[in-house]
Amino acid sequence: MKILVTGAGGFLGKAIVERLLEHGQNDLRCMLRDASKTRGLETIAARYPEARLEFVTANLRNPNEIPRAVAGADIVIHAAAALKGSPAEMFMDSVVASRNLLEAIANELRHIRVVLVSSFGAMGVAELPRGAMVDEKTPLEQHPERRDVYSHSKLRQEQLFWEYREKYGFELVVLRPGVIYGPGGGHFSNRVGLSLFGRFLHLGGKNLLPLTYVDNCAEAIVVAALSESSSGQVYNVVDDDLMTSGQYLSLYKKNVRRVKSIPVPYFALMWGSQMVERYSERSKGQLPAIFTPYKTRAMWGGNQFSNAKLKSLGWRPVLSTREGLERAFAAFRAEPEKAK
Amino acid sequence: MAELRKLRVGIIGCGKIADGHAEIVKHLDGAELAAVCDREPLLAEQLAVRFGAAAWYGDTGEMLAQEKLDVVHITTPPGVHLPLTRQCVAAGAHVFLEKPLALTAPEAKELIDVVVAGGKQMTINYWPNFDPPAMEFKQMLARGVVGEPVHVEAFIGYDLSGAYGQALMSDAGHWVHRLPGKLFQNMMDHIFNRIVPLFPDVEPEVHAFAYKRREAVRNDGTDALLDELRVFLRGGSVSAYGSLCSHARPVANTLKVYGTKATVEVDFNNRTVVSTTSQRYPSAVGRLAPPLQMAGRYFAEAKKNIGQFRRHEFHFFAGMSKLLELFYAGIRAGGEPPIPYSEILRTAEVMDRVIEQVYPATVAAGGAR
Numbered sequence: 001m002k003i004l005v006t007g008a009g010g011f012l013g014k015a016i017v018e019r020l021l022e023h024g025q026n027d028l029r030c031m032l033r034d035a036s037k038t039r040g041l042e043t044i045a046a047r048y049p050e051a052r053l054e055f056v057t058a059n060l061r062n063p064n065e066i067p068r069a070v071a072g073a074d075i076v077i078h079a080a081a082a083l084k085g086s087p088a089e090m091f092m093d094s095v096v097a098s099r100n101l102l103e104a105i106a107n108e109l110r111h112i113r114v115v116l117v118s119s120f121g122a123m124g125v126a127e128l129p130r131g132a133m134v135d136e137k138t139p140l141e142q143h144p145e146r147r148d149v150y151s152h153s154k155l156r157q158e159q160l161f162w163e164y165r166e167k168y169g170f171e172l173v174v175l176r177p178g179v180i181y182g183p184g185g186g187h188f189s190n191r192v193g194l195s196l197f198g199r200f201l202h203l204g205g206k207n208l209l210p211l212t213y214v215d216n217c218a219e220a221i222v223v224a225a226l227s228e229s230s231s232g233q234v235y236n237v238v239d240d241d242l243m244t245s246g247q248y249l250s251l252y253k254k255n256v257r258r259v260k261s262i263p264v265p266y267f268a269l270m271w272g273s274q275m276v277e278r279y280s281e282r283s284k285g286q287l288p289a290i291f292t293p294y295k296t297r298a299m300w301g302g303n304q305f306s307n308a309k310l311k312s313l314g315w316r317p318v319l320s321t322r323e324g325l326e327r328a329f330a331a332f333r334a335e336p337e338k339a340k
Numbered sequence: 341m342a343e344l345r346k347l348r349v350g351i352i353g354c355g356k357i358a359d360g361h362a363e364i365v366k367h368l369d370g371a372e373l374a375a376v377c378d379r380e381p382l383l384a385e386q387l388a389v390r391f392g393a394a395a396w397y398g399d400t401g402e403m404l405a406q407e408k409l410d411v412v413h414i415t416t417p418p419g420v421h422l423p424l425t426r427q428c429v430a431a432g433a434h435v436f437l438e439k440p441l442a443l444t445a446p447e448a449k450e451l452i453d454v455v456v457a458g459g460k461q462m463t464i465n466y467w468p469n470f471d472p473p474a475m476e477f478k479q480m481l482a483r484g485v486v487g488e489p490v491h492v493e494a495f496i497g498y499d500l501s502g503a504y505g506q507a508l509m510s511d512a513g514h515w516v517h518r519l520p521g522k523l524f525q526n527m528m529d530h531i532f533n534r535i536v537p538l539f540p541d542v543e544p545e546v547h548a549f550a551y552k553r554r555e556a557v558r559n560d561g562t563d564a565l566l567d568e569l570r571v572f573l574r575g576g577s578v579s580a581y582g583s584l585c586s587h588a589r590p591v592a593n594t595l596k597v598y599g600t601k602a603t604v605e606v607d608f609n610n611r612t613v614v615s616t617t618s619q620r621y622p623s624a625v626g627r628l629a630p631p632l633q634m635a636g637r638y639f640a641e642a643k644k645n646i647g648q649f650r651r652h653e654f655h656f657f658a659g660m661s662k663l664l665e666l667f668y669a670g671i672r673a674g675g676e677p678p679i680p681y682s683e684i685l686r687t688a689e690v691m692d693r694v695i696e697q698v699y700p701a702t703v704a705a706g707g708a709r
Contacts, residue, residue, distance in 0.1 A: 062513075086356040089507060091386045099382060145390050152386070283652040284367035 003225070004029045004073035006060065006101065007080030009037025011184050012117065012177075015218035016079055017041055019318075021048040023222055029054045031069045031080070060097030066104040070112070075225055076105060077115040081157070087149045094153040095160065102164040113171040115225040118158040120178045120210060120236070121151030126298035130266075134210075134303040136176075136234045146294040165232075173230045177217045177237040178210025178305065182324065183331030185214060187252070190299060192245045193261065200261040203269055204245025207302035210238045211248075213324030216317040223315045230313060238305045241321040248325075255329040269296055346372045347668055350409040350433070352400055352424055353416030354378035354387040356504070357438055361413045362391040364660050371411075371668060377403040400424060404431035411436060411671065417515040418442055418525075422451045429458035434671050436664070438465050439529040443520060445688035452681050463667045463677050464684055466533045468593070470666070471659035472648060473613045477595070477606045480613070481538075487601030489538045492580040494531045497591035498523070500554065500567065505586075512561030520702045521695035522565045524550065524584055531571070531582040532690045534595045536683055539575035546693035547572045553587050571694055611654075612641040 003020060007013040008030030020028055026048065030041055035057045045051040058065035060080060070076065078101060082093035098116075105112050124141040125134055140159070144152035158174060165172040179189040191209055193202040212220070220237045224230045243251075246263075253259050264272075273291040280289035307315075319327070349365050351358050354376055365373045373393045378384040381398035388396035397403035404412075404427060412428040413436045414421055421442050428435050435455060441464050442448040455462040468474060480486060499505050508514050508523065519525040550566040567586035573579065585592075593608040603616040614637045617630040648654045655661065666678035696703050 059513075085507070086503060087359060087386065087390065088355045088383060091383055092380075095382050095386070096380055145392070149390075152390070156382070156386070284655070285363055286649070286652050286655050 001025065001074045002027045002029060002072055003075045003077065004031060004069060005077045005079060006031045006069075007078075008032055008041060009034060010079065011182075012180055012214060012218060013079045014040055014044060015182070015214045016077060016221055017053070018044045019215065019218040019222040021045070021051050023226060024050075025222075025226070026050045027052050029056060029069065029073060031056045031058055031060075033057070033059050033080075060100055061092055063100045063103065066100055067107065070101070070104045070108055073112060075113045075115065076101070077117070077221060077225055079117045079221070081117070081119075082153065083150065087153075090149050090153045091156070095156045098157045098160050102160060105170065106164065106168045111170070113173070113225070113231070114161065114165070115173045115175070115221060116158065116161045117221060118161075118174050118176045118234075119151070119154040120176055121147070122155040122158045122176060125301065125303060126294050128301070128303065130297075130301050130303075132303055133306060134236070135306045136236055136309050143294070146292065147298060148295065151298075171231040173224045173227075173232075174234045175217075175221050175224055175237050176234060177212050177220075180212055180214050180217050182214030182328050185328070187256070187332055192249055193264075198260075200259050202245070202249055202261045202263045203300050204249075205263070205266055205300075205302070206244045206246055207300065208242050208305060209245050209248055210303075210305045211242055211321060211324075212237050212239050213317070213319050213321070213328070215319060216324070219318050220310055220315050223313055224310075227313050233309075235310045235313065236305065236307065237310060238307050239317050239321050239324070240307070242305065243321065251325060252329065252332075255325075256332045266300065266302075269300060344370055344672070346370055347410040347671070348372060348374040348408065349411045349413065350374055350403060350407060351376045351387070351393075351413045351415060352378070352403075352428075353414060353438075354380075354383040355415065356507070358387055358413075358415045360657050360660065361415055361436075362387060362393070364657055364664060365413075366391055368661065368664060368668070370672075371664075374409060375403050375407045400427055404428065404433065409433045411668070414438065418519070419515070422447055422454070425451050425462070426454050429454055429460050432460075434460045434667075435462045436465065436667060437462065440519075440525055440691065441529075441684060441688060445685065445692045448688040449685055452685065456681075461667070461671055461677050462681075463663065463679050464529070465660065465663070466529065466679060467657060467659035467663050468530060468608050469533060469659065470662040470678070471608060471611065472653065473606050473608065473611050474595075474659065475662065476613045477597075477604060480604060480615075481597075485602055485615070486597055486599030486604055489578050489597050489599050491598040492535050492538050492578065493583075493594075493596040493598075494534045494580065495583045495585065495592055495594050495596075496527060496530050497588060497593060498527060498567075498584060498586045499591045500586050502591075508565075509558075509562055512558075517561050517565060521691065521699055522702075523567065523586075524569050524698065525691065525695060527584055528569065528582070528691055528694065529687060530593075531584060532687045533683070535573060535580045535582060536686045536690065538597065539573075539578050539580070539686075541682070541686075542576050544573045544575035544690065546690055546697070548694040548697040550698035566698060569694070569698065573690070611645055612638060614638060614641060 005016050009032040038055050045053045056069040058069050082090040123138045141155045144155050192204045216239050217237050224235055273293045273296040277289050277292040349371050365371050375395040376384050376387045376393050377397040384396035412433045414424050415438045418440045425435050442451055508516050516526050548571040550569040552566045553568050556563040569584040571582040595606040597604050606613050617633040619626050670677050
């Protein structure tokens, strides 16, 4: 069985390739935008003598570069997405790129199983009460224009996949990871806080962090991709033993480096968000509305998370949260520049 | 008094810069963002959703037929400005275009001719020249504070690792690499549109040279892009230096005019307009005064900027708001456009001279055309 992984050279993509090999899936085609990223994948493949890795350098913005990557694939795992850039660039690399991939899949005119790595950001959590459970039944975001551009682009991406599935009838599995962390990843999710004017504003308080260690997340994607019962299903991906934002920050300070943090309680954050939004409107955008009550509720409102559905599929974490954090912090200590 | 009907505004080209246009139009009195269009409908959709435009299109003809637009902002790469302008003018719309206006000066002239022949108005997004300090400098010039310009220095910095620069440098297929003058062509309007209005209306001498300061390591199409440009110009009795500099820090954006009565420096990034003091008092004691006088002038600028901030006049694209206010008012009243067409064309002609000198091979090969 040939499996295509898009974004294979990325933080999550590499882990997906490794988990596929671990599951005995050796016939892998890795799609990369940047040919220099093959080195990391070759290092992984060297640990698996049976591995047959094929590299396809393609930019998903260009529809004519995709068919050769999709040709002959039985499963397509779409992990490529934009994490930064201008709104237009993020939509190009997440949404337009997905449409191009879906067109190529539809044009194959044969059975292909499609696995999308979506995001928690696609869900409409701002209107949930604080502390509410976020699971697979949580509706998709209804007001993407009020959220950040990343959430908007991931929502539109997921919608496209469901639209194309409706139209072309392929098998689709959607995974929505929470905060993916691990060596090579970011040090802080915005859910913990933001660096502003040389200080770290700790905004997450005692909210539970929907953490998933990169290998655990990749394992979830692979288990769902290979499961016979996952078709048409959505799976939220979070690990066991979740910790709060405050616990993460204090462990980080203890194990990685000193951080001058200022705790901002939720009521103060909401008040500040209202002020920022009002000022932005009154001043006709003189300062951007980077904080609004809607965004604040979505990002820092605080929720409960469940991985019960994922577990019912047979997924088990590769590492515990304690082990995952140990590995992540050890890597963070070695690369402090990524803390920014 | 009856309220004026809002001008129905459309945007063609929903890339990065379109965000700036949509944000300004959203907040302008007397205008509404009616529709947006991109040949990639998903890009049009995201812009419409984020800025509350009522409709989005993947086809220009369809948008123009459906929406009865008063003004269309054309924010596409310059290679398609002329055909899009033809379509918009034929549909009865005025046009606001991103710089550069076209690939060559003759094409820019053709574009303006199309607008004039269609009885419409156009202008180009020379927004920094309408920012508060630039407007103040124009008033100083008109009041005779500077006297006659003798020499002008226009300097713009560019950050190849910044948001725009990175998009360019990470993609050898980016449209800027296909412009005959590459990065310079996309940026140097902002150098010469400051110099040209200070020159007499004669064809200037233009001496340009450019080079690549960064090391070529990518082995792709991005390596052909030069990143440092120096131009010397003379028009009648006025001379000028123009520079585009990708490596000096901080990334500056300044205009310095040496006049017969005073020397004035406009700092577009810091939003200051300050005339240079001279020693008025004798001896060593006299030399103590000018820095203090300069400090006082900068302090006055800070105070003025705080006032503008308090009055909500200190937006990043304040100049674009001002330029659009003037452009839209001219459309309503049938008055003069805010930037004389002759100035736009003279800027385009200087750019052609520069490109011929620094990229002779692409010009000989016909550039991106």
